[in-house]
Amino acid sequence: MPDKAQLLLLDRDQAAALLQPELVMAAVREAFLLHANGEGRIFPLVREVLPAGVFGIKSGGVMQQELLGMKAAGFWPGNRQHGADGHQATIMLFDPASGRPQCLIDGNAVTTTRTAAAGALGLLALARRDSAALCVFGTGVQAAAHVDYALRVLPALRRVRYLTSDGRRDPQFEARFAQRCDIAPGASPDAAVADSDIVITATPGRGPLFAAQAVRPGTHLNCVGSDTRGKRELPEGLPARARVWADDLTQALTIGELQWAPQTPAQEFGTLLAAGGRARHGIAADTITLFDMTGIALQDLSVARMLQQRALATGTGTNVAWPW
Structure with missing residues (x-):
């Protein structure tokens, strides 16, 4: 009643x-x-x-x-x-x-957990199954959750390199994962990206984090930090080199990485899941894949x-x- x-x-x-x-x-x-x-x-x-x-x-x-x-x-x-x-x-x-x-x-x-879970689904659907090296920008709550879920779902993942905004080591972040992988700071943003199969960006989104040419063929990127108009983590030109998915296209074009590259062909991630993921979607091993994650209700x-x-x-x- x-x-x-x-x-x-x-x-x-x-x-x-x-x-x-x-x-x-x-x-x-x-x-x-x-x-x-x-x-x-x-x-x-x-x-x-x-x-x-x-x-x-x-x-x-x-x-x-x-x-x-x-x-x-x-x-x-x-x-x-x-x-x-x-x-x-x-x-x-x-x-x-x-x-x-x-x-x-x-x-x-x-919010933290569902975003990391969405990222893990992105890795399962889009990252190469033999991905062994991950680069993460950020060491905050969100970055840690994404690394945790990545290590859960990708058995071949063995090495994690992280980048902080001030270039300093983060002992607490390292200690959290030291028993699960080889973890250390990246030598530089571009070097860490170039040496990785997977790149996760989980920062406040104040500007491009690395050079577009640092991303090698076959890399997958989960982009988390751009969730407001004006935020950005990716360099100009990178989305044009990649096959792009977004959790919601309308939202990504407004507040995600796609706001900076609105003409980039992109699809919604749910359609990829419904179609069976990377293998069934005809994605070649040397394709750069990108998941623009703005988070949906x-x-x-x-x-x-x-x-x-x-x-x-x-x-x-x-x-x-x-x-x-």
């Missing part, structure tokens, strides 16, 4: 505890396929620069699955002065039949629904009276 309705709350630690990699990857994969076949809808993006940071809203739904919701998220760099994460996100699921809120979830861990919502279901099954979270 409306006067007995409840709202389920999942805080930071509760949400993180329920995020199992296999379940997250399955939910994100479903989101891509729903997007590809038109069952899932993505509503217009809100992404605004504020004096203290960037604020955005990603929303959408799958009416056949009674899934409707949004994520309000952004980046406030000043938070780091207080020992807090600059990225902040909150996810809300609604009942599409009534509009009543059903579940409120701290979205930071969800359906990823957040599919993972949030999985968390809601697991929370209800395990008694996790707090129920608050929410009459309507």
